[in-house]
Amino acid sequence: MQYHAALDTSATTTAICVVKAKDGEIALETSVTTDPEAIWQALEPYANRLLLVGHEATSWSAWLHRELEKHGIPMVLLETHHAARMLDAQRNKTDKNDARGLAQLVRSGWFKQVHAKSERANRMKLLLAHRRTLKRKLLDIENEVRQSLKMFGLMVGPRVQRSTFCNRVRELVAGDPLLQVLSESMLTCWQVLWDQYRELHKMLVQLVGQEELCRRWCEIPGVGPVTAMTFMAAVDDPHRFAKSKTLGAHFGLTPKREQSGTSVDRDGHISRRGDGEVRTALYEAASGMLTRSKQHSTLKAWGMKIATKRGHKRAVVAVARKLAVIMHRMWIDGSRFRFSAANDQPESSGNAVAVQA
Numbered sequence: 001m002q003y004h005a006a007l008d009t010s011a012t013t014t015a016i017c018v019v020k021a022k023d024g025e026i027a028l029e030t031s032v033t034t035d036p037e038a039i040w041q042a043l044e045p046y047a048n049r050l051l052l053v054g055h056e057a058t059s060w061s062a063w064l065h066r067e068l069e070k071h072g073i074p075m076v077l078l079e080t081h082h083a084a085r086m087l088d089a090q091r092n093k094t095d096k097n098d099a100r101g102l103a104q105l106v107r108s109g110w111f112k113q114v115h116a117k118s119e120r121a122n123r124m125k126l127l128l129a130h131r132r133t134l135k136r137k138l139l140d141i142e143n144e145v146r147q148s149l150k151m152f153g154l155m156v157g158p159r160v161q162r163s164t165f166c167n168r169v170r171e172l173v174a175g176d177p178l179l180q181v182l183s184e185s186m187l188t189c190w191q192v193l194w195d196q197y198r199e200l201h202k203m204l205v206q207l208v209g210q211e212e213l214c215r216r217w218c219e220i221p222g223v224g225p226v227t228a229m230t231f232m233a234a235v236d237d238p239h240r241f242a243k244s245k246t247l248g249a250h251f252g253l254t255p256k257r258e259q260s261g262t263s264v265d266r267d268g269h270i271s272r273r274g275d276g277e278v279r280t281a282l283y284e285a286a287s288g289m290l291t292r293s294k295q296h297s298t299l300k301a302w303g304m305k306i307a308t309k310r311g312h313k314r315a316v317v318a319v320a321r322k323l324a325v326i327m328h329r330m331w332i333d334g335s336r337f338r339f340s341a342a343n344d345q346p347e348s349s350g351n352a353v354a355v356q357a
Contacts, residue, residue: 003027003046006102007055008095009034009064016042017099021051024107029096034060036067043073054078054106057114065116078102079112117236124233127204128226128277134197141190145169145183152179166191204229217327220337221295222288230281231327244328248321251278270317279320286319297339299326 002021007014011034018028028046032038043050053068054076055061065075087093087101105111117125142165146156154172156165166187173179208214208225217228234251241247248254252273258266272279290303290312299322307315330337 002049002051004051004103004107005043005046005053006099006106007039007053007064008099008102009055009058009060010095011060013095014039015095015099017096017103018043018046018050019100019103019107021107024104026100026103029099031095034064036064036071039064039068040071040073043068044071047071047073050074052076052106054102054111056080056083056102062117062119062122066119075116076106076111077114077116078105079114082112115236115240117233121233121236124207124229127200127207128230128233131197131200131204132277134193134200138190138193138197141186141193145186145190148182149173149179152176162194213331216330216336220285220289220323220326221293221297221300222285222290223323223327224285227281227285230278231324234275234278235328235331238328238331241328244325244332247324247328250274251282251324252276253279253282253317253321253324278324282320282323283316286316286323289319289323290316295339297337298341299323 003018004021005016005018005028007016013031014034015031016028016039017026019026028042030042032042043053050073052074055064056078057080061077065077069075083102083105086105087098090097090101149156149169149172156168156172160168169183169187170180173183205225208218208228211228211232214225214228214232217223217231218225235241235247241250249271252271254270255267256269256271258268286303289297289300290307293300299319302322303315303319306318326337329335
């Protein structure tokens with residue numbers, strides 16, 4: 001007899017439900033600690049007869065997925081939003097009931113599968129996340145210092161660079177003992193964050209420089225090391241997309257459609273589904289191409305035409321969507337960015353990573 005199973009995981013415990021593939025009858029319900037070995041011991045009696053074992057995407061799902069696959073368990077990662085809609089139909093919300101619902105969902109085959117990221121991709125995402133967190137905290141402290149001094153008529157000034165920020169603040173508060181103590185505590189934290197942020201950014205640029213594909217991506221106007229690594233970590237395996245044009249929808253850069261009978265049929269705003277960090281990175285890269293880059297390309301000319309007809313924001317989204325398609329195609333066939341249809345190679349490949357850093 002064959003079985004399907006599902007795991008409803010939390011930080012400490014995991015509810016397991018195993019059902020018969022033929023009629024959905026429950027064969028096992030139990031709860032174990034959230035540990036691959038504990039889960040394996042519960043599933044081992046069914047190991048050779050399991051067709052699929054499903055679990056939702058969580059912070060620890062990559063770890064569980066990777067370790068349980070080593071035991072030969074056929075794991076599948078379920079899209080969280082889709083699974084949640086199914087589980088909402090249940091009367092009572094418990095871990096036990098969620099495991100039951102997920103098991104029946106896996107058995108029916110009516111689920112959306114999420115790609116389980118490789119360990120390499122997860123390490124990239126961790127570097128990007130930590131760098132992003134340090135940058136946000138750095139800006140929080142910087143803005144707090146600027147705003148607090150304004151109460152006393154002390155203006156740091158918009159043109160002060162980070163290399164001279166601390167000296168400028170100390171210069172303003174000189175002669176005021178209270179402001180000196182308060183500002184110094186903030187500046188000490190700010191300096192540590194700034195130093196560590198630069199270390200992580202340096203590491204990111206070095207890793208991107210070691211990847212030939214990322215160096216090719218950085219030849220695209222507006223695309224820098226952060227965009228390149230963000231895109232690489234999110235896609236992970238380019239061959240999981242049959243067509244490059246599906247990347248726009250995957251990252252939520254295509255309009256949602258609403259249609260019902262003959263009364264409603266319209267396109268809405270972009271769906272904003274998928275990895276938000278990739279969407280942000282592509283949007284910023286597209287904005288940089290259209291506004292800051294002075295290098296002409298067919299893609300930029302196309303985007304400027306859209307900006308003239310439909311507005312700047314729509315043009316940026318359109319170019320961001322096109323960038324996702326182009327970057328994926330460059331990954332698949334090993335090509336370089338074409339600045340014009342008549343020119344297969346960029347005019348200057350140069351040290352693009354250093355320029356974009």
